[in-house]
Amino acid sequence: MCSNTAGLQTFMRVTGPGIPVNTIILSLTTNSGFTMSNSATAANNSAAIVGSFPPDHWFNLPARATRQYIETTAIASQGAWRWNPGAINIYVNNSASGQCSFVGGGSSISLGTNISTGTVLHETGHIFNLQHTHALDYPTNTKPPSGVYAMSDLMNGDMLDETANDNPNITTNDQLCQALFGKNYNGLTATDAERATVDSAFQDVMSYHTEAVLLPVQMDIWTLNANAARLGFCTGRTWFIANGGNNSASSTPNDVVAAARG
Amino acid sequence: MKFIRNNDVPNTRPGSTLPGGGIGTVATFGQEITYDNAVLDATTRGYSLTVLEYLDITPPRPLRRMPASPASSPMAAQP
Numbered sequence: 233m234c235s236n237t238a239g240l241q242t243f244m245r246v247t248g249p250g251i252p253v254n255t256i257i258l259s260l261t262t263n264s265g266f267t268m269s270n271s272a273t274a275a276n277n278s279a280a281i282v283g284s285f286p287p288d289h290w291f292n293l294p295a296r297a298t299r300q301y302i303e304t305t306a307i308a309s310q311g312a313w314r315w316n317p318g319a320i321n322i323y324v325n326n327s328a329s330g331q332c333s334f335v336g337g338g339s340s341i342s343l344g345t346n347i348s349t350g351t352v353l354h355e356t357g358h359i360f361n362l363q364h365t366h367a368l369d370y371p372t373n374t375k376p377p378s379g380v381y382a383m384s385d386l387m388n389g390d391m392l393d394e395t396a397n398d399n400p401n402i403t404t405n406d407q408l409c410q411a412l413f414g415k416n417y418n419g420l421t422a423t424d425a426e427r428a429t430v431d432s433a434f435q436d437v438m439s440y441h442t443e444a445v446l447l448p449v450q451m452d453i454w455t456l457n458a459n460a461a462r463l464g465f466c467t468g469r470t471w472f473i474a475n476g477g478n479n480s481a482s483s484t485p486n487d488v489v490a491a492a493r494g
Numbered sequence: 495m496k497f498i499r500n501n502d503v504p505n506t507r508p509g510s511t512l513p514g515g516g517i518g519t520v521a522t523f524g525q526e527i528t529y530d531n532a533v534l535d536a537t538t539r540g541y542s543l544t545v546l547e548y549l550d551i552t553p554p555r556p557l558r559r560m561p562a563s564p565a566s567s568p569m570a571a572q573p
Contacts, residue, residue, distance in 0.1 A: 285555045287501035291508065305556065312553045314496055319546055324517060325498040326508035345509030345516030352517075353530035356543065437533060444533060451539045458541070470539070 291326050299331035299342035306340065320359055320465050322352070332358035335461045350443030357438050357446070360454040360462055363390035365432075365439040366398035375401040381411035394449045396433040400440040408434050408441075495523060495545050499552045507550065520548050 293302070302323055306313035315321055320339060327344030332355040341355045366373060367387035374385045386397035386408075402408050409417040409430045420427040435445045446454070459469045497518060500506040509518025517523045524545070531542045 287555065289501075289555045290498050290553050291500040291502070291506075305553070309553065312551065314549050314551055316546070322495045323498055324496065324508050324523070326500070326518075343517065345518035346512060347517060347526075349526065349529055350533070352523075352526050353533055353543070356530070446533060446537050448537070451537045451541075454541070455539065467544075 288326075293325060293327065294329075295323070295325055295327045295342040295344040296329035296331050299333065299340060300338065302342050303333070303338050303340040318464055320356065330355050332356075334358055335361045335457055339465070348443065350437060353446075354437050354443055357450070357454070359465070360457045362438050362446075362450050362453055364398075364400070365389055365395045365436050366400045370400050370440075373399045373401050379407065381407050383411055386411055390438065390450075392447075392449055394432060394447050395436055395438075396429050398433040398439055402434075402441065405430055405434045405441075495547065496549045496551050499550050501552055501555070504552075505550075523548070 290302075295302075303321070306315045306321065306323070313321075313323075317339075320341060322341045322343060324343045324345055328346040330341060330343040330347060330351055332341050333339055339359070341352070341359070343351065343355070367389040373387065374381075376382075376385065381399060381402060383397075385399050387399065388397045396408070396412060398408070399411070402411075405417040409415060409420070409426070412430060413426050415426075417427065417430055420430075431445070432447065433439055434441045435443075436450075437443045437446050438450065455470045458466050463469060497507045499508075507515075507518045509516030509522075512518070515522050517526050527543050527545060534541045534543070
């Protein structure tokens with residue numbers, strides 16, 4: 233029962249079938265931030281927060297939208313949350329999907345238990361600053377009712393030439409192949425460059441599709457961050473040896489990687 | 495790696511109602527890490543993921559404190 237509504241004027245109180253008592257629906261615009269009751273912050277399109285904080289609050293919180301909330305709470309109460317500053321802290325609750333931290337944005341991963349294979353590596357890729365093969369997220373990408381996608385439905389999320397433009401709403405490699413080349417994937421042979429292009433997004437760990445491959449250029453980015461901002465999560469570092477076997481004169485892998493890629 | 499348990503039903507791990515438990519068990523989370531490490535092995539860069547520990551935690555519900563400022567903490571006034 234909410235008897236004191238002071239300060240609630242900016243929110244819409246709702247009731248209805250299936251909505252728990254005292255549920256407050258926050259309607260937010262894209263990328264806007266909001267403040268939760270414990271002063272943690274998050275940036276999401278929308279979130280449902282149960283104001284009465286039931287006993288299963290943390291158990292059923294949507295992991296996909298509340299990683300920052302969980303991390304802020306965990307750091308403030310490290311004993312209860314068994315926070316480990318020397319590791320990527322992964323919290324698994326009873327929801328679905330997950331959310332990660334990019335470099336500079338935290339050091340945790342929140343996951344629901346109901347995820348697709350490869351999701352832990354996908355979120356770990358974000359920890360090392362890998363971006364999605366697609367831009368933005370499901371609702372902000374097109375989803376043609378016909379299920380037939382065109383090149384204009386694809387966007388570049390990672391700014392890498394090595395991965396094809398992508399759309400998270402695509403569910404089959406035929407759809408991506410049709411959008412890219414106007415033909416079905418099954419008609420391509422293993423040596424077709426077009427097939428490799430489709431795979432560069434559809435099979436990529438940082439896509440929302442199969443999550444089976446990381447490309448060399450992505451591992452270059454991974455390594456750059458593993459050697460610097462994320463070194464604390466690693467048991468060692470990668471050293472770069474210049475052509476000819478001499479130690480690299482560069483103090484950062486960037487220069488060598490850039491040189492190697494021309 | 496921390497499993498958040500249900501305060502309502504003590505000792506209940508996430509995924510306990512899912513077939514196979516999702517990634518809510520040590521075994522199934524381990525299977526996910528095995529898959530991830532196979533993907534990393536294929537890159538030939540020498541990286542692998544290692545789970546340091548599996549822990550069950552039951553963090554307390556957030557405290558409902560009086561707000562310092564209604565504008566900055568709009569939900570905190572709820573009893």
